[in-house]
Amino acid sequence: MKRSPLRRRRALPDSLVMAKAREPALQHHFADLGQQRDASSLGMWLFLAPEIMFFGRMLAPISQFR
């Protein structure tokens, strides 16, 4: 997988990556724990976007009109 700025800052220990096949925390649809962690953290960061749009759009009119 290509590296990108959003990719994890600290690499997972190699032993953990090697043990992916028997790793109980690894969900079935990910290739390895690194990918799983990347996906989760990107998901959390992206979730901030709708949150900002949601609350931002609520506070803007309220601050203007009340």
Add this chain to the structure above:
Amino acid sequence: MATTTITAERENYLNQEYGIKSWLLTTDHKRIALLYLLSITFFFFLGGFFALLIRLELLTPVGDLVQADTYNKLFTMHGQVMVFFFLIPSIPAVLGNFLVPLMVGAKDLAFPRINLLSWYLIIGAGTLMLHCILTGGADTGWTFYTPFSTAFSNTKVIEAGLAIFIAGFSSILTGLNFVVTVHRMRAPGMTWSRLPLFIWSHYATSIIFLLGTPVLAITLLLVIFERAFHLGIFDPTRGGDPLLFQHLFWFYSHPAVYIMILPAMGVVSEIIPCFTRKRIFGYKAIATASIGIAVLGFLVWAHHMFVAGISLYSAMIFSMFSYLVAVPSGIKVFNWTATMYKASISFSTPMLYALGFIGLFTMGGLTGLFVAALGVNVQVHDTYFIIAHFHYIMVGGAVMGYLGGLHFWWPKISGRMYPEGWGRLAALIVFVGFNLTFFPQFILGYLGMPRRYWQYPPEFQVLNVLSTAGSTILAIGYLLPMVYFLWSMRYGKVAEANPWGAAGLEWKTSSPPPTFNFEQTPKVTWEAYNYEEIPAPEEARVAG
């Protein structure tokens, strides 16, 4: 089944498990796609039923079938059901859900449980909507304009708003899932420039889901609060601004049109290279145009408000941006046409829908330029010209794309072929019925018939009768595919892994695919749409 006598059926996502629990608790993206297919088909026919009642009422100039109040509810419920419970989830949640992981070579979407949650959200929202409809419904139009919706309407505005609020979160989660999947789950070798254009258009759609839908959610919440607790955000007597509602609403609802049309463009970009046996012309241009449409879509919302009293200069800016949307749209249409140039085209069912899409979308898009012009907008504002324009985009574009995609991937989804002759007949009926329904409405609007009235001056009757006649033909065209798709699930010819000889990873696995999509994680070493390397299957080549 006839086939079981020859070979034992291979294990796939459909026969892996049986029973209602295995469907309702599944996290398999393919099964969730089928759950979506069932639910949105229901909402499609519900919304279509309201449309037929509207057309029946407009058969005669006087109000005889329903009176004004009921008519207001009919067009409101038609709009709300069709937009929020059919069109927005249609291609992304059904075809996108099924195909995004397959096309990028992943085992599932990044967050399978959140994917199931999105389905439950839309089912919850749909149930609330149904309850709202059965107990009276709302009459504000699908747009919920204030101050009518907040201060004057005596119908179930809060319930309808809440239903759409919940449905919005279903879209947000689907969009989130798609973006993360495309970023993080691609198979080895599947670079960004090798992604199918279907993925690019879904990526662009997901951006709109993530950035646009929350704005609709908060807008509806503010309407609900204002109606329930007299908050004073939109009410001028309390220091609010009714126009603010239109700004907030269209900030989402104009990009929502691109939520509907972008995935359909993705479908067409897959169908056309397959049935012309050519690499798509201008891959990068089409991919960039998808993102361009998504971005520009956020800058045009006030073109819905040209007569609402916005300043001339802001109207000019928004008019200019609306014109700019034509550039990426034109790029796509010209590239599809260039792909077809000098190709040996086979006119099978998906291709007929794709061709229909190009023609109807172009008409819808060009009339969009008419209404983006400040002067013409004043003449046709709130007339049937607008109705015809956006139905050419939403029905002629999005629904044609949805049906084309459903036919194209039906062998992959069900493992069966649909009857080709019936398919082509239905595509033809849909095209004829659609144009007969909506083309007269362009003329009606130009002549000045306003939208949202249950009666009209007698001189408009001929065109209205034509439109109603067309809508019944269209209804037959929509019922036919449902009938033969159901028929094909039992009696259809068993489909091979790649019946069309199509490029794309989804055709490299068996039909229907196994639960984890691929026997082995695919390694991509070829460019997208490498049709010069794939032989065309003889039987799928229908004589043009």
